[in-house]
Amino acid sequence: MNPSAKGNFITRNHPYVFLGGSLIALLGLSLLYGEAHPLSFLTGNAPELLCRLILWAFLALSAVALVFKLFRGKSYRTCFLCREPMLTVSRLASYLVVLVCVLVFADRGIMQLIYTVQVCMEAKSNPQGFVPSMIYMSLKGKDMLLTGIWTTVRIALLGTAIAFVLAILMVFLRIQEPDKRDNDFVKALKWTANRFARFYIFVIRGTPMMVQALIFYYFGFNLFKRTGMTVTEINSVWSFFISGLCTVSLNSTAYLTEVLRGGIQAIDRGQTEAARSLGMSNWQSMIKVVFPQAVKNSIPAIGNEFIINIKDSSVLSVIGVMDLMYATKSVSGIYFRSLEIYCVAALLYLILTWLSSLLLRYLGKKLDTPVKGIPSSN
Amino acid sequence: MDECVLKIEQLEKSFGSLEVLKGIDLEIHKGEVVCIIGASGSGKSTLLRCINLLEEADAGHIWFDGQDLMDLSVDLNALRQKIGMVFQSFNLFNNKNVIDNCTLAPMTVRKVPRAQAEEAAVRNLTTVGLKDFIYADSTRLSGGQKQRVAIARALCMEPEIMLFDEPTSALDPEIVGEVLDVMKDLAAQGMTMVVVTHEMAFAKEVSDRVVFMDQGVILEQGSPREIFGSPKNDRTREFLSRYLEDKQQ
Ligand SMILES: Nc1ncnc2c1ncn2[C@@H]1O[C@H](COP(=O)(O)OP(=O)(O)OP(=O)(O)O)[C@@H](O)[C@H]1O
Ligand SMILES: [Mg+2]
Numbered sequence: 001m002n003p004s005a006k007g008n009f010i011t012r013n014h015p016y017v018f019l020g021g022s023l024i025a026l027l028g029l030s031l032l033y034g035e036a037h038p039l040s041f042l043t044g045n046a047p048e049l050l051c052r053l054i055l056w057a058f059l060a061l062s063a064v065a066l067v068f069k070l071f072r073g074k075s076y077r078t079c080f081l082c083r084e085p086m087l088t089v090s091r092l093a094s095y096l097v098v099l100v101c102v103l104v105f106a107d108r109g110i111m112q113l114i115y116t117v118q119v120c121m122e123a124k125s126n127p128q129g130f131v132p133s134m135i136y137m138s139l140k141g142k143d144m145l146l147t148g149i150w151t152t153v154r155i156a157l158l159g160t161a162i163a164f165v166l167a168i169l170m171v172f173l174r175i176q177e178p179d180k181r182d183n184d185f186v187k188a189l190k191w192t193a194n195r196f197a198r199f200y201i202f203v204i205r206g207t208p209m210m211v212q213a214l215i216f217y218y219f220g221f222n223l224f225k226r227t228g229m230t231v232t233e234i235n236s237v238w239s240f241f242i243s244g245l246c247t248v249s250l251n252s253t254a255y256l257t258e259v260l261r262g263g264i265q266a267i268d269r270g271q272t273e274a275a276r277s278l279g280m281s282n283w284q285s286m287i288k289v290v291f292p293q294a295v296k297n298s299i300p301a302i303g304n305e306f307i308i309n310i311k312d313s314s315v316l317s318v319i320g321v322m323d324l325m326y327a328t329k330s331v332s333g334i335y336f337r338s339l340e341i342y343c344v345a346a347l348l349y350l351i352l353t354w355l356s357s358l359l360l361r362y363l364g365k366k367l368d369t370p371v372k373g374i375p376s377s378n
Numbered sequence: 379m380d381e382c383v384l385k386i387e388q389l390e391k392s393f394g395s396l397e398v399l400k401g402i403d404l405e406i407h408k409g410e411v412v413c414i415i416g417a418s419g420s421g422k423s424t425l426l427r428c429i430n431l432l433e434e435a436d437a438g439h440i441w442f443d444g445q446d447l448m449d450l451s452v453d454l455n456a457l458r459q460k461i462g463m464v465f466q467s468f469n470l471f472n473n474k475n476v477i478d479n480c481t482l483a484p485m486t487v488r489k490v491p492r493a494q495a496e497e498a499a500v501r502n503l504t505t506v507g508l509k510d511f512i513y514a515d516s517t518r519l520s521g522g523q524k525q526r527v528a529i530a531r532a533l534c535m536e537p538e539i540m541l542f543d544e545p546t547s548a549l550d551p552e553i554v555g556e557v558l559d560v561m562k563d564l565a566a567q568g569m570t571m572v573v574v575t576h577e578m579a580f581a582k583e584v585s586d587r588v589v590f591m592d593q594g595v596i597l598e599q600g601s602p603r604e605i606f607g608s609p610k611n612d613r614t615r616e617f618l619s620r621y622l623e624d625k626q627q
Contacts, residue, residue: 180434181450270469273432274528278483278535279459288482292473 013087018062021094025055025062028101031108039115042107051100058097061090126335133340141331141341148327149348151241155316155323156309159248160256164302166249167256168295172286173197174261179282197257204254210315213247217319220246244321248313252305259301263294299367303360307353314349324348381408382441383539383570384429389438391424398424399435400594406539411571413581413602416591417617422574423466425591426543429572430461443538459487462532462540466547468524470516476503476527477512480534488535495534502530506560522553526560533564540564542573578621582606590614 032042032052042048069076080086120127120136127133138145174197176190204212220238229237267290275285314325328345332338384406391399398421406412414422427433429440431447431454440447442457471479480499484490490498503512506526511519516527525545532540542561546554558580565571565584575581581588581602588605590598590613598611609615 181454268467268469270465270467271471274463274465274469274471274531275483277430277432277458277461277463278532279455279457279487280483281455281487284486288486289471289473296473 013091017090017094018065021090021097022059022062024094024101025058025097028097028104029055029059031104034108036108037112037115039111039118040107041111042104051104054096054100058093061093065090126337130340133337134344137331137335137337137341138344140335141327144327144330145324145344145348148322148324149352151321152310152313152323152325153352155241155245155248155313155321156306159245159309159313160252160302160306162245162249163252163256163305166253167260170197170200170253170257171260171264174201174257175264175286201254201257204251205258208315209247209251209312210318212251213244213316213319216247216250217243240316240320240322243319244313244316244323247316248309252309255308256298256302256305259298259305260294263298263301264290266297267293296367300360300364303356303364306360307356310352310356311349324352382406383408383410384572385439385441386425386429387439387441389425389428389435389440391421391428391433391435398594399428402438402594402596404589404596406570406572408570409568410587411565411569411573411585412587412589413585414572414574414589414591415576415578415581415617420591421594422591423543426463426541426572426574429541430458430463432463455487459483459535460538462535462537464525464528464532464540464542464545466544468521468528468548470519470524470527470531472517474516476508476514476516476519479516479527480531483531484534498534499530502533503527505533505563506530507556520553521549522556525549525557529557529560529564539570539572542571542575544574544576546575546577576621578606578618590617592617 029052032048032055036043036048042051065081068079068081072079076082081090116132117135117139120132120139123132123136127136173193176193178187178190182190217238217240220243221234224234224238271289271293272285275289276282280288313321313323316323317326317329320326324345328341332341335341382405384404386402386404389399389402390397402421402425404412404425414425416422424433428435429442429447435448438448443460445452445457447454447457471482474482477496477499480502481490481492481495484495484498485492500509500512503509506529508523508526508530511523511527516524519527529540529545545561546557549557554577558577561571561573561580562584573581573585583602585602587599588602589596590605590609590611592613598605598609598614605614606618609618
């Protein structure tokens, strides 16, 4: 029987049953021969032995199949292993293997993790093992990390939103080109607007955000100091959070301006020409026809900027913004372990960006715009 | 002779070193239907685009409504309202549905109240036979329907003259007719029209005058009978005979 015949994945015979099944069986066995733990339910002779037996038996069967394949070459397809009832038997056997492995994973994987968490919760000091230490520090530093996550999300979200509004203004400056029919004043104005936007984008894109953060922070700080405020007063107005938010907003403005400009350029020239031919001014055709289309097409890129901001806002910890990065550093300082907690931070960032991209994909589908994966940094 | 709506004098246009229009003189009278024919690359589209300043000509005059469009101080937007343009690629506003395509310009440019603009839009859409598509998404229409919406959209600005740049070239042969029929109706109602076209049958049947352009100059113009029946210029004869051969193949 042809292995790719009708039926769904479960009821159908498929090729590579032995290869796939034995890989899964090997994984299961490696877990099964690992150390048992007090919460384990697959202990004692009966269940554990039975599981091992089933997995080994399947491996043995696969080995036989392998030998057959090697010796019979092309004619393997016609031997008893590739005919009914062996086809169905091997398929059902592979399901049994999967079932056993799921059990083993629940026992040695999930229950093990639960046990480790329990141990860590009661531990008096940072445990030695890598994973236990990760869990221990995450649990102890839970409040700090959660506050950090919340700050990171707020900065990324607000920053991108503010940047979007500013970028809409900025892109209007950026796309100004003096026209032959303008008077000299308008020409000068357009030229200035265009050069200003270009210069802004040039500077922001050409410098690291960490440096920008430091400059904004101290610039604001010195400015408020001039007015005679005390340091505590300044810190309440020009807080780390506020200056960090400004940094992200102003930084993203430059990138989003370029995104929007690209969106505008991608709109067919015929759209503007049709609008102009009906007597609409340059401004009217921009606002009513080109811009709505450009923004809609830019939505995926704006979402990407949000994800980039989740990651890149980590540099704000340099000015003391208590984001996830800052929280991680603090936890590491308290418990004297670095690698473990930074791995936790990586995991948390990954979860944040992954969830965001899922959300964006969902929104993109609703709005009927194309989407991309997790973007690289600016 | 009727009053002259549009008068072009010695119009010249180059793209870089490529001279596309080499001194065009052309008069369009009120109610007249003028078809411009000629080989590809002869500058027909450029001429049409220069008339409403989508391209800026280098030299010459375009007299319309008592003003020279080449004068840098004219109010272009005001004058363009009176010159309707229909493009080969339709250029419907993709972010608007059919009726909003038609009402956008009257409402933003002439500040017509919405109700009145919609009434005019419905009337013009009915004229082009699209009464049932008023609220359709403009990106989902067939080519012929799109082009008819484009014509209705231009009509909503109540233009004094309509320019058509190969309005049927992007259409499947079966639906060319529906657009040409709309244009015939327009012509019958006395609209002044300048039509760049490769539809010789249409030019023969509908136009009052046929203009033959070749390499940036107007080589010959006259009634359709003169141009198609007894062309004086060798180039015209060559073009038309080649055209007929193509048609027969
Ligand atoms: N924006 C432009 N930049 C440079 N060259 C151009 C531009 N527009 C048109 N041309 C050139 O000008 C010449 C005339 O073009 P035009 O579109 O007016 O010809 P046409 O008579 O309309 O031809 P067709 O029948 O193919 O539409 C062509 O050689 C074309 O390549
Ligand atoms: Mg053309």
